[in-house]
Amino acid sequence: MFRIIALCILFTAASLQAQEAAPEGPLYYTIEPDIITNYHNSGQTLGYVRVTVDLMLESADKMPLVELHIPLLRDAINSLLAEQDQQKIRSLAMREPLASEGLQRLNDLLLKETGETPLRRLLFTKFLYQ
Numbered sequence: 733m734f735r736i737i738a739l740c741i742l743f744t745a746a747s748l749q750a751q752e753a754a755p756e757g758p759l760y761y762t763i764e765p766d767i768i769t770n771y772h773n774s775g776q777t778l779g780y781v782r783v784t785v786d787l788m789l790e791s792a793d794k795m796p797l798v799e800l801h802i803p804l805l806r807d808a809i810n811s812l813l814a815e816q817d818q819q820k821i822r823s824l825a826m827r828e829p830l831a832s833e834g835l836q837r838l839n840d841l842l843l844k845e846t847g848e849t850p851l852r853r854l855l856f857t858k859f860l861y862q
Contacts, residue, residue, distance in 0.1 A: 758852055761787045761798055766858065769810045772817045781813050781821055784858035787838075787851050794850035801845060808837050821861050831856055 763785045773779035787805075789798060798805070812834050813821070820826045831854045839849040 756791075759789045759792045759795060761789060761795065762857075763787065763802060763806060763809075767806060767809050767813070769814045771814055771821050771861075774818055779818055779821065779862060781861045782858070783809075783813065783856050783860070785809055785834075786855040786857050788853040788855065790850050790852055794848070797842070797846055797848065797850055801842060804841055804845065805838050808841055809834055812837060827856055827859065 766784050768782045770778045770780050835854040843849050
């Protein structure tokens with residue numbers, strides 16, 4: 733009887749540890765360092781933009797997949813921002829469509845590379861331009 737109780741306690745403790753190790757629901761990943769790139773500016777000068785990007789993952793088990801492909805994802809965001817003109821970069825209303833386009837690009841790249849689309853959202857948590 734004592735052994736059965738001890739086994740139940742050990743099993744319950746192991747289950748709790750497993751639940752703590754893998755949190756349920758979405759998880760956020762911050763791409764570090766910030767992404768800095770030039771964009772098309774009117775006139776002879778170049779503008780630059782500096783952004784902090786957070787990615788919302790579908791689940792915690794997708795984290796290694798995203799971490800492995802961060803150089804590819806950084807390049808895609810860098811290219812997306814570099815393609816924009818001054819009006820789009822400086823427009824507050826255009827940030828959400830820009831984030832949606834970025835999310836689509838990143839998921840398309842990951843689908844091509846891994847067969848999965850682990851990203852739920854792309855968030856610009858810092859957006860500085862000059």
